[in-house]
Amino acid sequence: MPWFLSRDVANDLEAIPIRVRKPADSTTLPEDFRYINKMIIGKNFIKLEDYIGCNCRPKCVANSCPCIQLNGSLPYKLGRLSGHKDIAFECSKRCSCEPNCVLRSSQNQLKYSLELYHTVDKGWAVRTLSTIPIGESLCEYLGLLRRIEDLDDGATETNFYLYDIDCLQQLKERGTTSNAIPGLESVKMDQCVTHRHPDITKAMQQARVILFAKRKIESLEELTLFYGYPIDSLKDEEGKVIKKDCYCGTPSCRKRLI
Ligand SMILES: [Zn+2]
Ligand SMILES: [Zn+2]
Ligand SMILES: [Zn+2]
Structure with missing residues (x-):
């Protein structure tokens, strides 16, 4: 009897396959399940181009790279997030640095073998097949990108997996600016953002959500995240x-x- 429903549910979209373990009963993946590795842009949503670029070559260095300076200090160490950060600015398509630049740490392809398996309480879940060190970026939280005003009526009551990606607004609500633009805590968010670069405001309203390992995750542990709903x-x-x-x-x- 085969152990797997699928040997690669990602259909070669990732550097390593993601297998689906067959449940003990006859459960199968939902019929409308579709693996994606890029954001789906909803209609009426205008995706902004990357806002800034650096001319660093071959790699970005803290005292000269404007992208690193947006973070105050380098948010990654050896490619892993160093401490808690609400926001990290990364290099973009506009930057001339190489793909292995430390400021592209969350842009790498999947590095850890993952498995989809079925649980009694939670339905389908994901676990790692190898140990993941603290601070590693795992994957991007992807889905359909829509404007709040375009959400279907009642969407927020029935869909509990909505992410608000407006970092600027979220930081304002939390009354913190320290992790957004370090060193400018005493300045109002609107002011410090505008002074640095006018397009950063927009970029922060269309942030990407990247999932990082908050602690060392052992092999065969389920990957979970806290959605942060009050x-x-x-x-x-x-x-x-x-x-x-x-x-x-x-x-x-x-x-x-x-
Ligand atoms: Zn740079
Ligand atoms: Zn760079
Ligand atoms: Zn850059």
């Missing part, structure tokens, strides 16, 4: 609080996804 923040049409349990199993888990 408790009791979602309500249905009648104003009743929507509650959804979390089954991640982490000892410190608050036991509710929302």
Whole structure:
């Protein structure tokens, strides 16, 4: 009996295959499941071009690269995120540095073997087949990119996997600027962003969401992420609080996804 439903659910889109372990019962992947490695841009959404580029060659160096300077200091060490960061600015298509530039650490192809497997509580889940060190970038959170005003009615009540990628707004709400533009904490976000480069404001409103290992992840551990919904923040049409349990199993888990 074969062990796998698929030996590569990514259909060669990644450098290494992602296998799908066959469940004990007759469960199969959802019929509309589709693996993507690029963002799908919804209609009415205007994707901005990369906002800035550096002329560093062959690699970016802290005291001369404008992209690194946007971060205040280098956000990565040996290609891994060094400490918590709300936002990291990376080199883009406009930069002349090489693909192995440290400021492109989250742009590499998948490096770790992953497996899709079926769980009792959570349905389909992903686990790693090798140890992942702390700070490694795993993958980008991808899907359909839409404007909030184009979301279907009730989408936020039924879809619990929506990500708001407007970093500028989120940082303002949290009242922090220190991780966005280090060294300018005392200046209002609008001001410091505008002074540095007018297009950075827009870039921060169309950020990419990259998943990093917050700690060392052992082989065969499930990959989980905290969506960050404030408790009791979602309500249905009648104003009743929507509650959804979390089954991640982490000892410190608050036991509710929302
Ligand atoms: Zn550079
Ligand atoms: Zn670079
Ligand atoms: Zn650059």
